[in-house]
Amino acid sequence: MAGLLVLLLSVPSFGQINVLTSEKPVKIESIEETYRVVGPDSVVFCYNYNWRLVKPECATYFRHTKLSEEGYFTGPFKEYNRQAELLYTGAYAQKKKEGLFQEFYRNGKTKVAGHYKNDKLTGNWELFYETGEPKCVLLYTENSVYILSAWDQAGNQTVKNGNGTMNILFGANEYLQGLVQDSVMEGTWTSSTQGMPIFTEEFKKGEFVSGQFPGRQKKPNSYKNSQIRLFFQHDFSDPEKFEFMATCTPNKPMRMAVPTNPPTYHQDNSWVAQALFLKLKRSRLATSFWQKRGQINFTFVVNEKGVVKDVQLTEESAKRFYLYLDLVPVMQDALASLGDWAPATQKGQPVAYKMSLSVELNEATIGIQYRNEGPMD
Structure with missing residues (x-):
């Protein structure tokens, strides 16, 4: 890492990095161009929206972390966007995700919080609405995930002790609704936006049976794998690959x-x-x-x-x-x-x-x- 430029700005001040005004792609010759040393064992890695390493002027996300002598993430990390807003926090130990991980809304409130153990989701994971009110609580075990509690957007608890009907805001104006029995999905589950169905799926004792998009054809389009993802969009494994782009396009100056x-x-x-x-x-x-x-x-x-x-x-x-x-x-x-x-x-x-x-x-x-x-x- 010797010879790399040290960022003169504090880590949260990514929005103040001087970037190129050109929108033409620039070449990335080596991985050394995609991070900066900011302390004895502290670095900032620069990622694009797809979690590929890029030059700072092209970056969408910035991970402030420490590296072990072998070159792996170790200890706590924080990830910011270009507006210096904190998006994610977590930690590593012995090359694996370990301890509390959190995702945040842009208003600073917690979106998701839970623990990893030995690189796997474990125990209770809590999801929240942007207002800070609870959305649902999931329990992760070695091989399964269970729905313990859920609240609708108005704050009414609709699933309690693993039983009830989930009706939660699931992304951009998309609502997910279905029956929960003994903490698993049961029967018909639907996803809809503005009153229009997006997809419908059938479950039996928590196991996916079938799914279909309504479509515009007389016969709906069927599929074999569930479309339902209850939360994380950020696969924390992607940054661990240290893959970098051959070229990248600089952002406009903030x-x-x-x-x-x-x-x-x-x-x-x-x-x-x-x-x-x-x-x-x-x-x-x-x-x-x-x-x-x-x-x-x-x-x-x-x-x-x-x-x-x-x-x-x-x-x-x-x-x-x-x-x-x-x-x-x-x-x-x-x-x-x-x-x-x-x-x-x-x-x-x-x-x-x-x-x-x-x-x-x-x-x-x-x-x-x-x-x-x-x-x-």
Whole structure:
């Protein structure tokens, strides 16, 4: 690690890092370009939205941690976004996740809290709404997960001592509802948004039996693996791989002089990607997406009224996918079908704000990640 530049700023001040103004990709020659030493045994690793190591000017997440002599994470760590907001905390011991792990909302309140033991989820894990009120309590054992308690968004306890009906806000305006008996899923479970069903699944004594997307066809689309994930979107194993990108695209400079609150999608942006994926999957226009391979990047604007505008391919993607411009109206239709956002604000006033989407196309799958770019000039 000798010879690396030491960050002159304090670790939480990532939003103040001077970044390149160019949006053209930059090369990453070695992993040494993706972290900075900030103490005798303390480093900051820079990750993109997909948890690949990148240069600081390209980073979405920053992990402040310590390394063992062998080069593994050790002791406590904290992860921040570019706005210097704390997102995750946890700890490692003997190369494994150990102890209390937490995820936080952007308002600072706890979103998820629980323990790892010997690299596995263990014991009670508590989930909370953005208001700080409890959402549900899950119990992790060696081979199973149990639902102990649950509360709806109004604060009413709907599952008690492992029995009742779960009806919780599950991401971006998506509600998950189903019967809980003896702490496991039973019967029909549904996921819906704005009163429209997204998928329906059947369970028997906690075991997944079948599932289907309603779709627009006469016969619903069936699938063989449950779509239900009760919480963590962040796989803490991804940063442990130390994989780095060959190139990365620098972020625009942060506007620190005028604090901006980015747009929000139904009070919680954490499930925008999943909601968009499900919209694409159900759309008859989305066939063209499933026929492509590689990564395509889009930008769009949430205007002062919270309406999505100006969906377009980035310059780099337009050059590579000039034959596939039909994807733009497909994405435009999918984004519009999500409904309006709460607009970004500066000094309490709504402003137009630029967002970006990265669509990873693999065989039979679509991976979607989005990020905040900044207010429009």
